[in-house]
Amino acid sequence: MRKRIAIDMDETICDTLTRHLDWYNTEFKQNLTRQDVMGKKIYDSVPDEHVARIRSYPDNPKFFADLTPYENAIEVIRELNEKYDIYIATAAMEHPNSFAAKYEWLVKYLPFISPMNFIFCGNKGVLNTDYLIDDSSRHFEFFSGQGVLFTAPHNIEEQPLVRVNNWQEVRDYFLTK
Numbered sequence: 001m002r003k004r005i006a007i008d009m010d011e012t013i014c015d016t017l018t019r020h021l022d023w024y025n026t027e028f029k030q031n032l033t034r035q036d037v038m039g040k041k042i043y044d045s046v047p048d049e050h051v052a053r054i055r056s057y058p059d060n061p062k063f064f065a066d067l068t069p070y071e072n073a074i075e076v077i078r079e080l081n082e083k084y085d086i087y088i089a090t091a092a093m094e095h096p097n098s099f100a101a102k103y104e105w106l107v108k109y110l111p112f113i114s115p116m117n118f119i120f121c122g123n124k125g126v127l128n129t130d131y132l133i134d135d136s137s138r139h140f141e142f143f144s145g146q147g148v149l150f151t152a153p154h155n156i157e158e159q160p161l162v163r164v165n166n167w168q169e170v171r172d173y174f175l176t177k
């Protein structure tokens with residue numbers, strides 16, 4: 001039987017952080033970089049008076065329009081799809097305005113994955129897949145399968161059991177063992 005992999009969307013498949021930095025820097029005339037947010041959340045990297053605004057960006061559907069996929073992400077997911085059942089699991093409940101825009105992004109960039117395999121969820125602990133690739137380790141807490149932490153600036157100081165730094169390493173982990 002084919003094993004099942006659930007894959008997170010934001011900061012795992014697509015570069016949501018760059019969009020967040022771009023919008024923040026444009027609105028507040030700042031120069032916040034990936035380097036500035038190493039080891040912490042973007043929300044913890046800005047003055048208190050900017051936090052509510054920066055948290056609200058994903059409520060705007062335009063925030064998700066044409067996000068850039070990470071290097072090799074699409075092709076590796078295509079390869080994984082030959083050998084595994086692939087599900088895209090995105091925690092969307094905090095920003096319900098984003099549903100349609102996220103759906104459109106997934107249909108556009110992952111046309112080989114059936115939309116029946118898209119999961120818009122809150123707590124990912126309910127997922128019953130064998131693996132979950134995600135940049136947020138909090139989702140592994142109640143997840144019964146193997147969590148695979150996808151490196152993002154905010155998680156670089158964490159010590160997970162399994163970490164992948166890029167999509168080439170995802171390929172190595174799932175397709176060469």
Ligand SMILES: [Mg+2]
Nearest residue numbers: 008010011135
């Ligand atoms: Mg994520």
